[in-house]
Ligand SMILES: Nc1ncnc2c1ncn2[C@@H]1O[C@H](COP(=O)(O)OP(=O)(O)OP(=O)(O)O)[C@@H](O)[C@H]1O
């Protein structure tokens with residue numbers, strides 16, 4: 001398998017706080033990898049650096065052989081990385097379809113007009129929002145906003161999809177639907193790096209997992225092994241449970 | 243679709259009527275029409291950039307003055323149409339340099355910088371004229387009648403509003419809406435935010451430069467304190483804000499009554515004019531910050547809701 005994303009010695013400091021400290025891992029083409037860790041361990045910060053929201057303090061982020069660390073987010077988006085946000089971000093003054101068309105209109109091989117409208121409709125159908133393009137994004141329920149956000153990320157036809165707790169806040173039925181949706185993306189060959197706290201989803205979706213704790217990587221390997229690793233259990237549950 | 247065609251027909255009819263108007267109103271009337279149309283263009287062009295980006299620019303007169311001065315300097319050496327092209331080119335170049343340097347500035351710093359820019363350019367031109375050419379003022383003798391100036395401004399007004407109409411329907415227009423909603427999402431969907439802002443600033447500034455260039459022959463005598471008068475920046479801003487900087491027709495609708503009001507004020511209360519201008523500025527910012535059009539819409543919605551509830 002060829003490596004799509006290679007993170008090397010990645011570090012991020014916010015003033016005196018080291019949020020991410022010397023983290024290295026890679027993601028192969030077509031793989032779905034979990035990025036795990038307790039609250040505040042630096043997962044979102046890693047996603048933010050990969051997508052260009054923050055420039056790393058040091059380290060390299062290599063996408064298909066090219067170091068993209070520190071590039072502006074719009075440049076990184078054009079290199080083929082799309083993301084969703086831990087706290088869902090919608091464009092509230094636009095319609096649901098326009099939220100998706102925004103991503104279609106500014107990707108490298110952009111779509112516009114009826115082409116964009118048709119494609120947006122198709123993507124909305126795919127995430128379970130078929131026929132609801134005309135609705136106001138602001139009127140959608142939380143789960144539907146998350147669906148729309150995923151459609152917007154998929155609209156970019158990314159080589160690498162970053163999902164930051166996209167499955168959190170769903171009820172059990174919705175969770176099942178969400179897992180099926182991400183599974184189908186993986187089966188189509190999409191490369192996915194996802195941050196998740198729901199272990200049921202991680203087991204179902206990810207062949208590999210990377211675990212962080214207080215900014216450093218503490219485990220990296222096949223999901224089942226990683227989740228059974230005593231160091232990981234301690235990090236998640238505290239010393240008393242080991 | 244039919245509504246769009248109807249709209250275009252109406253606008254064309256209106257333009258024809260406006261173009262015909264000078265034959266009916268006499269010299270004073272033409273002067274008024276000319277000044278009014280000038281401010282319609284200034285306010286509309288100002289709003290092209292400042293409406294969607296919410297950057298309040300006080301650089302209007304910097305570009306206006308650059309346009310006027312280019313005509314003053316070159317009118318004897320180049321044909322008129324070439325002078326306009328050169329003026330537009332200089333305005334565009336200055337806008338790109340200034341835009342690259344300042345669009346990273348946030349809020350109030352941008353306001354202060356643009357105000358300073360206008361003063362700086364005025365001082366530079368004054369210094370150059372006094373020390374290098376040895377004069378302060380310049381005469382413009384161009385055989386261009388007030389009617390011709392008015393028609394040029396009318397065409398520029400149509401062009402400016404046409405550009406606004408096109409932008410709203412283009413990818414640039416969508417980019418502006420996305421940026422207005424959430425800059426983070428905009429950047430992560432591949433929108434070059436500074437590029438979009440720079441493009442708008444450049445288009446807006448180039449049009450403003452042309453207004454100065456087209457109006458220059460009207461003055462005959464030009465000096466820095468006339469064409470770089472900061473009142474022009476403030477008037478433009480008040481007009482656009484009053485009408486609503488985020489509406490296609492808002493700035494034009496703000497410019498017409500305010501222009502007439504200011505004409506009347508400066509004729510009747512020349513010494514209190516600046517105070518009244520300042521008070522109006524404050525009143526508009528506090529009472530209808532999003533413009534009268536938006537204010538009326540809000541009021542209409544509220545009344546309708548009340549009607550439904552009753
Ligand atoms: N913009 C920022 N400025 C300062 N500190 C930050 C910033 N973003 C994150 N941090 C800090 O960096 C650390 C890691 O935060 P991060 O959001 O990456 O954690 P996380 O693993 O995603 O946690 P969670 O599971 O709660 O989402 C935290 O201590 C956080 O307070």
Ligand SMILES: [Mg+2]
Pocket residue numbers: 043044045086164
């Ligand atoms: Mg997080």
